[in-house]
Amino acid sequence: DSGVTQTPKHLITATGQRVTLRCSPRSGDLSVYWYQQSLDQGLQFLIQYYNGEERAKGNILERFSAQQFPDLHSELNLSSLELGDSALYFCASSVGVVAQETQYFGPGTRLLVL
Amino acid sequence: EDQVTQSPEALRLQEGESSSLNCSYTVSGLRGLFWYRQDPGKGPEFLFTLYSAGEEKEKERLKATLTKKESFLHITAPKPEDSATYLCAVRGEDSNYQLIWGAGTKLIIKP
Numbered sequence: 001d002s003g004v005t006q007t008p009k010h011l012i013t014a015t016g017q018r019v020t021l022r023c024s025p026r027s028g029d030l031s032v033y034w035y036q037q038s039l040d041q042g043l044q045f046l047i048q049y050y051n052g053e054e055r056a057k058g059n060i061l062e063r064f065s066a067q068q069f070p071d072l073h074s075e076l077n078l079s080s081l082e083l084g085d086s087a088l089y090f091c092a093s094s095v096g097v098v099a100q101e102t103q104y105f106g107p108g109t110r111l112l113v114l
Numbered sequence: 115e116d117q118v119t120q121s122p123e124a125l126r127l128q129e130g131e132s133s134s135l136n137c138s139y140t141v142s143g144l145r146g147l148f149w150y151r152q153d154p155g156k157g158p159e160f161l162f163t164l165y166s167a168g169e170e171k172e173k174e175r176l177k178a179t180l181t182k183k184e185s186f187l188h189i190t191a192p193k194p195e196d197s198a199t200y201l202c203a204v205r206g207e208d209s210n211y212q213l214i215w216g217a218g219t220k221l222i223i224k225p
Contacts, residue, residue, distance in 0.1 A: 002157065042217045043158070043201070056212055090157050102148065103213065105157035 003027065004093050004106035012112045018079040021109045025072055025093030031055070032074040033094075033103060034066055038087040049074055050097050081113045116141045116206050120216035127192055127223050135187040135200055135219045143207030147185050149178050150201040152218070158201055161187075192223045 003026035013019055025032050034046040036059075045058035049068035060066075063081075068074040078085060088110050092103040117140045127133055139147065146165055150158035162171045164180040171178050175196065177188040187200055199220045203213040 002159070004157075043215045045212055045215075048212070058212065088155070092157075101146075102160055102163055104160060105150075107157045108155070110155065 002104040002106065004091060004104055006089075006091050006106040006109050008109060009107065010110050010112075012114065013081060014114055015081055015083060017081050017113075018077065019081065019111065021076040021078070021089050021091075021111075023074045023076070023091030023093075023106060025074070025091075026104055029093035029095050029104075030072065031094045031097055031101075032068055032072070033092040034060075034074070034076050035090040035092065035105075036087050037090060037108075038084075041087075043090070046076070055097060078111070083113050086111055086113045116204065116208065116214045118202055118204055118214050118216040120200075120202050120219050122219060123217070124220040125222070127189075127221070129193060129223055129225050130191045132188070132190045132192070134189070135221070137185040137187070137202030137216055138183060139185070139202075139204045139214075140183075141204050141206035141208075141214065145205045145207055147180055148203045148205075148213065149185070149187055150203070152199045152201055154199075161200075189221070192221075194223045194225050197221055197223045 005024045030051045033048045036044045046060040048055040066076045088108045090108045092105045094101040119138045149161040152158045162178040167182045199218040201218045202216040
């Protein structure tokens, strides 16, 4: 158990809908990262937050957005969902933003768009 | 451009048959090379971080080594429970602190 929690574990929805994925980082960690992993694909970095502020953006679609709250939990919002958005979404956390830091991953949310 | 290549894509071994997985990287100013294990449908589990050429780390049947161009994950006398996808990632000084991920090696250990 990494200490990173994600809810829900599974999510089934329809095209065009909007969903929110939630992540709580390890105790003491200030950085949160979001990743997408499609079937048989590698991990795609979406976005990073540090202490409430957006730190870095990766391959995140304009239909997707995220935020980190004062209690450090983070939410990833996915809107106007398409079939291709079906994937595993992982949250990871680290202590801060030092380059050598290790990211610890949560168990993921499996999203299925029908 | 920072890049990570893992080989082989898949590896099937008999229980007890030792082998190595390779992670070749190109990065400006390596700040860390990370190994993770991922079981199907689960989140990546952290294994090792290596920072400089010549460094080695061990955990049970796994040993990770690092040179200036590549890292090896050596698996000694593997067991079926070692079956998983092993992911390698690097962070360089020009990567805006983000990890550059390899595609992974899927390891299958047959009893």
